[in-house]
Amino acid sequence: MIEFLLKGILRDKSRSLLPIIIVTIGVSLTVMLSGYIRGAMGDITDQNARFETGHVKVVTRAYHENMDQLPIDLALLGVDSLQEVLSTKYPDVQWVKRTRFGGLIDVPDENGETKGQGPAAGMSLQLLDDKSGEIDRLNIASSLVKGNLPTKRGEALIGDDFAHKLQIETGDEITYVGSTMNGSMTFKNFVVSGTIRFGVAAMDRGTIIADIADVQEMLDLFDGSSEILGYFNEGVYNDDKAKTLKADFNQNLDAADEFAPMMLTLKEQNNLASYLDYVDLYSAFFVGIFVMAMSIVLWNTGLLGGLRRYQEFGIRLALGEAKNQIYKTLILEAILIGVIGSVIGTAIGLGITFYMQYEGIDISEMLNNSTMLMPTILRSKFTPDLLYIGFIPGLIAMVIGNALSGIGIYKRETAVLFKELEV
Amino acid sequence: MKTDIIVSLENVTKKFKDGDGEFTALKNINLQFGKGEFAGLVGPSGSGKTTLLNIIGSLDSPTEGNAFVMEKNIAGLSHKASALLRNKHIGFIFQVYNLLPVYTVFENVEFALLLQDYNTSERKKMVMEALEWVGLQNMPDKKPAKLSGGEGQRVAIARAMVKRPEILIADEPTANLDANNAHVILQMMKKLNKELDTTFLFSTHDEKVMEYLERIVHLEDGKVVKDEIRTKVVAS
Numbered sequence A: 001m002i003e004f005l006l007k008g009i010l011r012d013k014s015r016s017l018l019p020i021i022i023v024t025i026g027v028s029l030t031v032m033l034s035g036y037i038r039g040a041m042g043d044i045t046d047q048n049a050r051f052e053t054g055h056v057k058v059v060t061r062a063y064h065e066n067m068d069q070l071p072i073d074l075a076l077l078g079v080d081s082l083q084e085v086l087s088t089k090y091p092d093v094q095w096v097k098r099t100r101f102g103g104l105i106d107v108p109d110e111n112g113e114t115k116g117q118g119p120a121a122g123m124s125l126q127l128l129d130d131k132s133g134e135i136d137r138l139n140i141a142s143s144l145v146k147g148n149l150p151t152k153r154g155e156a157l158i159g160d161d162f163a164h165k166l167q168i169e170t171g172d173e174i175t176y177v178g179s180t181m182n183g184s185m186t187f188k189n190f191v192v193s194g195t196i197r198f199g200v201a202a203m204d205r206g207t208i209i210a211d212i213a214d215v216q217e218m219l220d221l222f223d224g225s226s227e228i229l230g231y232f233n234e235g236v237y238n239d240d241k242a243k244t245l246k247a248d249f250n251q252n253l254d255a256a257d258e259f260a261p262m263m264l265t266l267k268e269q270n271n272l273a274s275y276l277d278y279v280d281l282y283s284a285f286f287v288g289i290f291v292m293a294m295s296i297v298l299w300n301t302g303l304l305g306g307l308r309r310y311q312e313f314g315i316r317l318a319l320g321e322a323k324n325q326i327y328k329t330l331i332l333e334a335i336l337i338g339v340i341g342s343v344i345g346t347a348i349g350l351g352i353t354f355y356m357q358y359e360g361i362d363i364s365e366m367l368n369n370s371t372m373l374m375p376t377i378l379r380s381k382f383t384p385d386l387l388y389i390g391f392i393p394g395l396i397a398m399v400i401g402n403a404l405s406g407i408g409i410y411k412r413e414t415a416v417l418f419k420e421l422e423v
Numbered sequence B: 001m002k003t004d005i006i007v008s009l010e011n012v013t014k015k016f017k018d019g020d021g022e023f024t025a026l027k028n029i030n031l032q033f034g035k036g037e038f039a040g041l042v043g044p045s046g047s048g049k050t051t052l053l054n055i056i057g058s059l060d061s062p063t064e065g066n067a068f069v070m071e072k073n074i075a076g077l078s079h080k081a082s083a084l085l086r087n088k089h090i091g092f093i094f095q096v097y098n099l100l101p102v103y104t105v106f107e108n109v110e111f112a113l114l115l116q117d118y119n120t121s122e123r124k125k126m127v128m129e130a131l132e133w134v135g136l137q138n139m140p141d142k143k144p145a146k147l148s149g150g151e152g153q154r155v156a157i158a159r160a161m162v163k164r165p166e167i168l169i170a171d172e173p174t175a176n177l178d179a180n181n182a183h184v185i186l187q188m189m190k191k192l193n194k195e196l197d198t199t200f201l202f203s204t205h206d207e208k209v210m211e212y213l214e215r216i217v218h219l220e221d222g223k224v225v226k227d228e229i230r231t232k233v234v235a236s
Helices: A002-011 A013-053 A061-065 A079-089 A160-166 A212-218 A239-250 A272-308 A310-318 A323-359 A391-411 A414-421 B049-056 B079-089 B105-114 B120-133 B149-161 B179-196 B207-212
Strands: A056-060 A093-108 A114-125 A144-147 A155-159 A173-179 A185-196 A207-211 A227-232 A261-265 B005-018 B021-034 B038-042 B064-069 B090-093 B167-171 B199-204 B215-220 B223-229
Touching (some): A002 A013, A002 A323, A013 A391, A056 A239, A061 A261, A079 A227, A093 A160, A114 A212, A144 A160, A160 A185, A185 A207, A185 A212, A239 A261, A323 B079, B005 B049, B005 B199, B021 B049, B021 B199, B021 B223, B038 B049, B049 B064, B049 B167, B079 B090, B090 B149, B105 B149, B120 B149, B120 B179, B179 B207, B199 B207
Parallel strands (some): A114 A207, A155 A185, B038 B199, B090 B167, B167 B199
Antiparallel strands (some): A056 A227, A056 A261, A144 A185, A173 A185, B005 B021, B215 B223
């Protein structure tokens, strides 16, 4: 019977073409947009993890409560031993120290007078420690626009846009002006070894990156850092694993000590949890809308097709097919058409996804004033679930459409067959 | 009349709603048809021919009385059971051929067998045999649109006969055919009637059909007014 129905579907274009086109469009849009959402979300999550949140992060409770102010005075102390403890207890996570700080960059001219000044968002990393993996993690080498990576203490990288704005060349000396963790004023000279562009608008505007030892000295933050970030060795964020790790670490948290180190997961930072949940909700909503819209269109198509096939149903009833058998074959036809449309739609959707994975959409213009850690080019991402995700709206919509339109079969009186068939 | 009774109508009455009232299409019909009969229901429009064929074909059920077809009482059959009865034991031929346009001649005939448990090779053998009965064995791949009127009705006969039903119900089967084709079709049916011992029940106004009928039941106003056994008929 399936072969018989398939022949009918393939030969009777008016029965199959429009539903297949509708399913194909719906499925390809579902696959394409799902791939795009995954890609964009993956990029944003990855970007946040690499630059700011880690997969997990250890900070003091007080620092956590005021994290948006980058309060150096609430930083972790004794970080060398803490990092060692973390590395021993959780060996499948790589732990790195970082300090984020704010201040002013002053650029002197040849006479030592101020040539330009600008606010800077600083980040100190274990730049000179090859084992930290920070250079690879932040793609610093490939983000270099000019010059070289720092090779010794006293060297720093600055954002390329920032360098242009302040007319800084590699090899120039700049002065950081800020305050120490104790609140006193501090000055520190750095030699600009290179300029970088991460492709993250919020980072590229005023970044200065220096080795953590220089910054500890500069901020009187001896054996301290504002945070310790943990990255899973497999390189991918796993929320369950992060939660387990956090629960284990925080179980002995001293609630009375505001400087006690506490662990946060990626999703708990930068509003990522609500953001990711929001995107999940929208994705489900979006697929739901597709299923509903396609079902309504296919319902109507099915009704029109049903009217056209009234004669066929009459013959089939006369030949001894029961109404529920005819209804079942309509559902079977819907599944066949749904599968055909879903296969074609998935192929088209995947093609666009692969194209978007390599080309992406440039949103840099929109991010000029953004403070979010977002990549300037959003790309789709192929994931194995895209191979089947389109089948959900494709099949459901087609089956619902035909199931609703096929109800008419049950309202038909078998007894009037002779009259109906004598056209 | 044959002794092997396969259709037995006992006091069959059929009433339809007609606005606020009722219209009685069949009144107290008592008839029997035996295996291998070649019989017809004849009468003016509104005499109840089609209603009676609908009941015998298990497409409708009587309001009163009993209608036994292949020992099943149509009066108490569920939709599913009546579909099964049609599937196994009853074939239909309509005034227009009602072939499925997207399928070939072979597939149209094969469709009747798809509802039963035959395998592919059995179906192929049975379909080709049915096409041979009606002389269309050379055109199994033709689409209905390419067939003449006579050929179309022959495919319809093959489709009705392929499952070798005990009863074949034909409603004005020659109404759309010219005289020559009508005789060809009727001779073919008569031949199948003799060879396969199938009971043919016609509803007709057509004199050409009546020439072939061995029994004619005359209906008027829902009642049997004459049940005529004929000895002088056109042979196959």
